Amino acid sequence: MKIPFKKLLLVCCFLSLQHVFCQKNRILFHNATVHTGLGTVLKNTSVGIENNKIVFLQNIFSFKIDSTKWNKIIDLNEQALYPAFVSSNSTLGLTEIDAVRATLDFHDVGKMNPHIRTATTFNTDSKVLQTVLTNGILIVQATPKGNTISGSSSIFFSNGWNWEDALIKADDGIHVHWPNPIQFKKEQKKDNDLTQDENYLKECEELELFFKSAYHYSLQKKDQDLDLRFEAMKDLFNGNKKVYFHANHVRQLLDIIAFVKENHIKNPVFIGGYESYLCLDRIRDSEIPILLTRVHSLPSHDDEAIDLPYRLPYLLFKQGILFGLQNEGDMEAMNARNIPFLAGTAMAYGLPEEEAIKAISFNVCKIIGIDKDFGSIEIGKNATFFVSKGSALDMKTNQLSHILINGNFVKVENFQKELYNKYMEKYGLE
């Protein structure tokens, strides 16, 4: 945790004092505008937590505060309270400086790497993580990149002493980068090379064979030699692990729908899904959710509507497709702090505000399989949420006042703000 020692000490003292009296850490966040993450907003509502669980959720006019019940009461004065925003499909914690190779830990060698896992690599001391956290991104799905099967992702709090401490769910799913069906000019081919189409079909077949082998491996009962790759794939077929299919092209999407049906895959997810707008009903019928391509990106084609990437969330919403937003792309780790504004843009282009919030909180948690405990402000859920002075989806008003991760307060400032303060002081500015 990146809390300065002095402050930490203070908080610890305070908390331990309270513990003497009631053994339980009960805090009431009084009078907030609660965005539940479920598509609703509760005005003038108080949220109470006990240790790391939300135990109380009520309109302020419907109850009287019994201050003896709470160790601490924080009057939020109608500030906005949000469930944790989630950065899914992210290299956060796996990278530090894009140009410094020594800091890159998300892409390993090999074509089929389901056994490669981020669970034990996630760097809780990442400075980048610190700057993302302070914009409301409290949960990260650290995801390996590259290759056909890049490996297994794991889900973490964006703050913790070490990966073990921060871990929410290990090996939540494997990531498959679907072969590319479109031929590009730059790849100069010799005459005897396969055409892109042939190549595509060949690679799809290779992938299918791998999945089929893994499936049969998973059916064998005993006495088999341990195969690390197939072992990692085992849980795909009983539904305990997701399969994330990274794909944007319409042909890929449709091929994956067929692939999923034929290969005993219980929990498929699309990552990207850019051209889903061309086959919305097929996607809806397939019931495969989408972690949508970065909203702040250019249309992938000159002829497409110039605001298509901005409008996509609304188009999916209208069709009733379950989707979440993520921000894979250029400088994605540091840019994860702008995920709230991706939702903001989606809102400007038609998505209702609470749906936009849902798309970066509850929906993502549901898609990555942690919605039992995370993603919404409900009784019984984990106390991982934050408070912002204004709308968190608008950079003008995204100003965090409290961050709670797994029931613990995390400071709302980071080293960048400290540098700012340091130099403001140097110049005598206010």
Added chain:
Amino acid sequence: MQKRIFLFLFLSVFFNSNFTQQQVPFNGSKPSEYKKIALTNANVFSKNGEIINNCDILIEGNKIVKIGKNLSFSEEILVLDYTNKFILPSFIELNASISLSKPEYLNKKNQQEESTSPYYWNEAIHPEFDASLIPLKSSKEIDEYNKMGFGLVNNHLNDGIARGYSCLLKTVTNYDQNHLVKNQSAAYFSFNKGTSKNDYPSSLMGSVALLRQTFYDAIWYSKATKKNVNISLEELNKQKVKKLFFLAEDKYDIIRAKKIADEFSISFHYITSGNEFEIIDDLKKNQIQSLILPLTFPDNYDISDPYISKEIPLKDLKYWELAPYNFKFLLKEKWEIAFSSNNISANDFWKNIHKIIKTGVSFEHILKALTLTPAKILGIEKEYGSIEENKLAFFSIYEVNPFEKETQASETWCDGIRKIHQVNELVDIRGEYNLNIGNELYKLKIFGENWLKPSTKVYQIIEKKEVKTQNNPKNKINVKEKISLVDTVLYSSSLEKSSDDLILKIIQDTGSNKLTFTLHGKYLKKHSIIEGDGLDSKGNWIKWTAVKNHESKIVNEDKKDEKSTEELGALWFPNTSFGFKEKPQQKKILIEHTTVWTNEKEGVLEDANVLIENGKIKQISKDKISEKVDIILDGKGKHLTAGIIDEHSHIAITKGVNEGSHAITSEVKLSDVIKPDDINIYRQLSGGVCTSQLLHGSANPIGGQSAIIKLKWGYSPDEMLISNAPKFIKFALGENVKQSNWGDFNRHRFPQTRMGVEQVMMDAFTRAQKYLKEKKANKPDFYTDLELEALAEIIEKKRFITCHSYVQSEINMLMHVADSFGFTVNTFTHILEGYKVADKMKKHGVGASTFSDWWAYKYEVNDAIPHNAALLTKMGIICAINSDDAEMGRRLNQEAAKAIKYGNISEQEALKLVTINPAKLLHLDDRIGSIKVGKDADVVLWTANPLSIEAIADYTIIDGIIFYDRSYNQVLEKQNNEEKMRLITKMLNQNQSGAKSKPYVKKRRGTFHCNTIGEEATEEENMH
């Protein structure tokens, strides 16, 4: 198995020649030759394009001595009968490149060796190359030209920027002659460095700069008293009075080259790429009058797969449709227009000519563009280019009028030398036939657009007489009815035809048994009958005949009317998706009842009205403005701001954002390479951007000269450039400059450290200072150096520096360098550690243009903080927020708003970060950046507070012209889709009726970044 009818025969008797040549030893007795020949009763294409029937031509040696009807010839003249044949003057090719390659001496491995050779230092500049000195290795290529009907080709080395001399060759030679007609007939230039191994130039703007510098060098060379011999420059100086050709790889290359021509008082003939019709107005404005058009047109794409066809850009489809019309559209301008057959095989030549004919151009124009016009361009029209008395005997013979039917020359006469290509007469056998094979009757249809290679269809109409029994319960009589069923059975067939001789193959597959017939026959023209013998599948010989049904029309014939009324898409501005059907024009516009963010001392005005006239802001008033206007925009609930200015942009650039091959490239200019049809222009308009500074990349310490454009979508580069804009140049410091992230191979170009960067700067300005001194001394030997010229302008404060920078040490360093040469750094861009040296920056007087919140992409941005812009603003430093990214460029209002989040500055101050502040940095704040009477009418009407995430631009207006209108954008979207569907359908129809198609290969989408090296935009990681 294909039979060749195109025999290449030289007659054993040479008809030739008047040349008094040196004696060439030959084997055997001297070949015989006959000098006086008459070609009689032919249809001759005269000089002014008429066809003279029954015309006779008398040749003596290689000269046409007489043309006329019913001439009488004495007995000593050999008379050949050409009844019904057509005689065309030979064509002249201006853009041939036959069996030439760069000679050894030009291989310059590295630039260190430059001083040892008497040639120009750069391998792409070899004006001294003389094509006539290289013997033709084989006659294959030149024969191909001859076969197409070309008599003369101007041959040049298709490699390099200053390519050297061409030579004029004739396409046929005699035993005692060679091909050469004229050496040093012209000189050729281009912007393509070709096979040169020099790193420089690596971009289009580098090529432009290099060519300009070369011409300056040549001027200096001609004047200088003290100099080393330089053969290249000597020859270049001689070339200035020659015919000069410029190979333009794109329509705008023509204008780029024209500007160089004007600068050095020379004139080019432009060999073009085929899309000139898109910019006729620009060509007119630039007084371009001599174009050599390609005869190649884009192929159809294979679009059977809808996944693929959707990937084909509308831009390509629109070009595909209109490309054959290029000539027609340009003809209206009365320019000198010739054709080049470069890259066409003889088989395709007439096919492509007919594509042009189908656009409704008369054959006279086409013929002229192939003959007389190129002759005039080369200045040889006195002897060549038409069939006239006293001109040389260069013509071709055709069996049919080639402008009516696709064909090929049956013989060519070149300098009086006859060459026969086809011995057989060409026969059109298309039609419907009654086919009889061994007494079995079939129908045969021979059809297709290409009458030389027609398709076939063989079918049989079988009448089956069936007896059906119908039960009629009432009558209790079984009524037997005879019903005739007509069934058409189609058999697969193929045809190989040479002249009147043909082989027909039929496969009759009736499921259980398969019959094949292989039939060989001859077409008897008189009777319209084909007859012959063949084999059936059992190996029996059978007789067969096919009798032409005279009623039948040739399938192709009735298609012709359809073609002339071909539905044609309009030319859009620009001719790509979201192009306008008409260029939007300046209007008198009133924006009413809106919230106006003035950026002036008036602050934000609620419920105000703004009047725009003649491209300027005319009135701002809280009271009602009741003037008659063209357009009223209701601004109720909306917000009006000044147009956004992106101080750091890399959109709209052609072929290369970096000329990073040298550490200093101050000679290159972004204004040379503006790409007005980059879709990102339109996309950024939708984000309220009106003005962008296009910067050179950051691959080297001293980059190129910036261009400041307004995003006038649909207009030309010249119209986009802000007139009399202050001059800027890009500098760069840090990791990109020292090639830190370029891998292990880039460790040799100086500098590799920040220490080295300082010395590059010191050295550059020291040289510039000396240069300036010499320039002012006005010495006759003064050498114009474009690189130092730009640097001298900086010292003279006529050019401003925008310097890419990150860490505090280097920022401080450059300010010290500037101080020591007495100028001020104008802008630090990126400047992410600016907050650490804000006091020093303020003292120096430099401005800042930064990112809102980017960091962590390089080591040098480890201490970057998103509060930078706010802190610098609070320090009183003029600070802007820029994009450096095509995507983020359309959300600059959002980026500005981040300064409220990080650093808590006011909303009005935040908006200024992307409007008036960048205007100040660009020294354009007297014209743009705020809403003030008299300023340019560059305004944006937003749906909400422009700093809120919900703000969307409804209108973007530049100079009083509405370039973006959100509701009209939907019309354009629809228009795109409809046009694309129309074109795909059209292509599909053509493909189905047999047009050749090729698979579509997608171009990698990419954008230029600071660190993009080379001419192609990439998807590589953006290192800014």
